[in-house]
Amino acid sequence: MFDIERWQEIFDTIQKNKLRTFLTGLSVASGIFILVILLGFGQGMQNGIAAEFEQDAATSVWVWPGVTTIEYKGLNPGRRITLTNENYEFSTHLLEESIEYQSPRIFVRNVSVNYGKEALAYGIQGVSSQFQQIENAKITAGRFINYHDEISTGKVAVIGEKVRKDVFGDLETPIGEFIEISGIPFKIIGQFKEKEEREEERIYIPITTAQKAFNGRDRVNNLAYTLAPAKTFEETVAQAMQFKKDLKGYLQSAHTISPKDDNAIEVWSAMEEAKRFFNLTNSIKLFFWFVGICTIIAGVVGVSNIMLIVVKERTREIGIRKALGAKPWSIVGMILHEAIFVTALSGFAGLIFSMGLLEIVGPHIEVDYILNPSVNFNVAITTVFVLIFAGAVAGFFPAWRAASIHTIDALRDE
Amino acid sequence: MIEIKDLHKSYKMGSNSLHVLKGINFSVKEGELVAIMGSSGSGKSTLLNILGMLDELDEGSYTLDGVPIKNLNETKAAQYRNKFLGFVFQSFNLINYKSAMENVALPLYYQKVGRKERQEKALKYLEQVGLKEWATHLPNELSGGQKQRVAIARAMAAEPKVLLADEPTGALDSKTSYEVMDLIQKINDQGNTILLVTHEPDIADMCKRIVHLKDGVIIEDKKVEQVRASQYV
Numbered sequence: 001m002f003d004i005e006r007w008q009e010i011f012d013t014i015q016k017n018k019l020r021t022f023l024t025g026l027s028v029a030s031g032i033f034i035l036v037i038l039l040g041f042g043q044g045m046q047n048g049i050a051a052e053f054e055q056d057a058a059t060s061v062w063v064w065p066g067v068t069t070i071e072y073k074g075l076n077p078g079r080r081i082t083l084t085n086e087n088y089e090f091s092t093h094l095l096e097e098s099i100e101y102q103s104p105r106i107f108v109r110n111v112s113v114n115y116g117k118e119a120l121a122y123g124i125q126g127v128s129s130q131f132q133q134i135e136n137a138k139i140t141a142g143r144f145i146n147y148h149d150e151i152s153t154g155k156v157a158v159i160g161e162k163v164r165k166d167v168f169g170d171l172e173t174p175i176g177e178f179i180e181i182s183g184i185p186f187k188i189i190g191q192f193k194e195k196e197e198r199e200e201e202r203i204y205i206p207i208t209t210a211q212k213a214f215n216g217r218d219r220v221n222n223l224a225y226t227l228a229p230a231k232t233f234e235e236t237v238a239q240a241m242q243f244k245k246d247l248k249g250y251l252q253s254a255h256t257i258s259p260k261d262d263n264a265i266e267v268w269s270a271m272e273e274a275k276r277f278f279n280l281t282n283s284i285k286l287f288f289w290f291v292g293i294c295t296i297i298a299g300v301v302g303v304s305n306i307m308l309i310v311v312k313e314r315t316r317e318i319g320i321r322k323a324l325g326a327k328p329w330s331i332v333g334m335i336l337h338e339a340i341f342v343t344a345l346s347g348f349a350g351l352i353f354s355m356g357l358l359e360i361v362g363p364h365i366e367v368d369y370i371l372n373p374s375v376n377f378n379v380a381i382t383t384v385f386v387l388i389f390a391g392a393v394a395g396f397f398p399a400w401r402a403a404s405i406h407t408i409d410a411l412r413d414e
Numbered sequence: 415m416i417e418i419k420d421l422h423k424s425y426k427m428g429s430n431s432l433h434v435l436k437g438i439n440f441s442v443k444e445g446e447l448v449a450i451m452g453s454s455g456s457g458k459s460t461l462l463n464i465l466g467m468l469d470e471l472d473e474g475s476y477t478l479d480g481v482p483i484k485n486l487n488e489t490k491a492a493q494y495r496n497k498f499l500g501f502v503f504q505s506f507n508l509i510n511y512k513s514a515m516e517n518v519a520l521p522l523y524y525q526k527v528g529r530k531e532r533q534e535k536a537l538k539y540l541e542q543v544g545l546k547e548w549a550t551h552l553p554n555e556l557s558g559g560q561k562q563r564v565a566i567a568r569a570m571a572a573e574p575k576v577l578l579a580d581e582p583t584g585a586l587d588s589k590t591s592y593e594v595m596d597l598i599q600k601i602n603d604q605g606n607t608i609l610l611v612t613h614e615p616d617i618a619d620m621c622k623r624i625v626h627l628k629d630g631v632i633i634e635d636k637k638v639e640q641v642r643a644s645q646y647v
Binding site: 323 | 463468469488489492493496497501503507508509511516520521523525526528529568572
């Protein structure tokens with residue numbers, strides 16, 4: 001291995017058989033290249049899905065009331081369920097331990113919204129101060145609704161980035177401006193950014209104001225919570241499932257709904273959805289591994305094929321070398337040494353090229369569900385070594401066979 | 415230099431056995447130039463292959479420079495070939511991707527001679543065969559005669575005890591054949607022992623001794639007056 005003479009001999013051979021070397025190298029390099037790119041995209045998909053879920057808090061739980069479908073305790077199906085402030089408050093007490101943030105939400109409908117003479121067509125939502133954390137909204141100027149606004153039924157509004165652009169685009173800042181909702185002036189106190197533009201078309205006002213000013217009484221359209229994350233993903237999922245079950249159970253009994261009626265109260269847990277997607281990405285990753293390993297096997301077969309041809313092509317040369325005094329092991333060593341050197345070099349070339357590509361192109365990929373594809377370096381380098389080893393094993397048998405051919409037979413080979 | 419006693423060799427051809435050499439007794443002293451003649455199938459190439467340790471004998475004994483040659487494995491045979499023997503083949507057997515000089519240097523590589531010394535020696539032997547200017551050329555850029563001269567230089571580079579040539583002029587025209595024979599005679603003049611197999615009488619006449627083989631036995635072994643090849647060149 002460290003015999004400088006043999007290195008020189010091998011460099012000579014490689015230099016003078018460029019095509020052969022190139023083809024061997026290409027099959028190895030492309031195998032590694034494809035594997036790394038596939039693994040990179042597997043990771044990219046996982047990253048992308050994780051990012052999709054980061055739009056809202058990852059542990060958020062939402063309650064959407066619906067219509068009963070099952071007759072229960074003498075009540076007919078087809079009842080529309082309306083949540084109340086009491087439901088909200090009771091649930092937060094009941095499940096206090098696992099809740100991180102909480103907020104009710106009410107949609108203010110059938111109201112006119114004006115800025116000066118301009119009529120605006122944006123959704124008005126009454127929420128509490130912690131809704132910001134639940135939605136993962138980033139405040140870019142001013143502040144969000146706070147507790148004080150809630151208890152004082154403040155006439156304040158927080159607008160989305162899209163609203164600011166559309167309506168207040170000319171102004172340096174919309175903060176301090178007034179919009180009128182059903183003729184009542186609301187002062188703009190903040191603006192926020194979201195990952196999705198759709199969610200930036202909203203105007204938030206305190207829920208207490210929404211209920212009082214727009215005849216909402218104690219009605220609530222949604223309940224939203226986030227849960228304190230547990231140590232592991234699995235535990236957090238389990239906790240979310242338990243929370244969902246408890247919450248649903250409470251709401252069903254509070255509204256006299258059959259426990260079997262899934263329509264009347266819908267509880268949606270981001271964690272549960274996330275788990276489904278993570279399971280999916282795991283399957284996809286597994287599939288990519290499978291394809292990648294098949295590619296590597298194809299690479300190994302390619303290398304052994306080329307080795308077979310190389311040995312066949314060099315049979316006469318091997319005969320000559322043996323006639324000149326080469327020992328069988330030195331023939332095997334020479335062929336293997338060359339094979340390992342070429343495989344290693346091209347394997348690393350494929351590795352560097354593919355990782356470079358992922359590194360350069362990866363961050364610029366803007367496709368839904370694929371984000372920053374990257375690959376674990378240790379995994380990649382291990383595959384290179386596996387390929388080198390496999391190439392050596394694949395090369396050994398033809399090399400050994402060639403070295404054991406009788407010298408005269410080898411010399412007669414045309 | 416070479417002592418052969420009661421040498422037998424047969425080849426298995428399916429269920430039949432072909433008895434090629436049927437008791438050869440033969441010795442060569444240092445500095446001899448011996449032609450082994452015979453029609454095809456007479457066993458002359460087999461004899462040369464056994465002498466060259468490329469093939470094993472079935473019966474009898476073979477001593478080369480006082481070393482008994484028997485029970486050789488490939489490794490041992492390779493060692494002896496490298497140490498004792500130089501080969502010249504009818505089809506030259508140069509490695510086609512190596513230059514003339516690298517071809518000549520190859521046996522020295524297997525003697526573990528350093529690269530620099532290898533190249534110096536290779537150049538020296540190429541000069542002896544008159545091809546120093548062609549050192550960097552590949553075999554396919556050389557004529558048949560030049561190739562054979564490179565092959566002879568390669569055989570000599572290892573400084574062998576015996577040079578074995580299997581129809582060295584078989585693939586060459588008469589004029590080139592005589593040039594090659596002239597070279598072989600000069601090498602012999604320096605005291606080297608040379609055995610060559612041929613079926614051309616004029617080539618055999620340029621040796622000092624002719625051994626006739628027929629059907630696996632020596633039928634004639636005579637010293638001859640050497641015809642110098644230089645007069646035809």
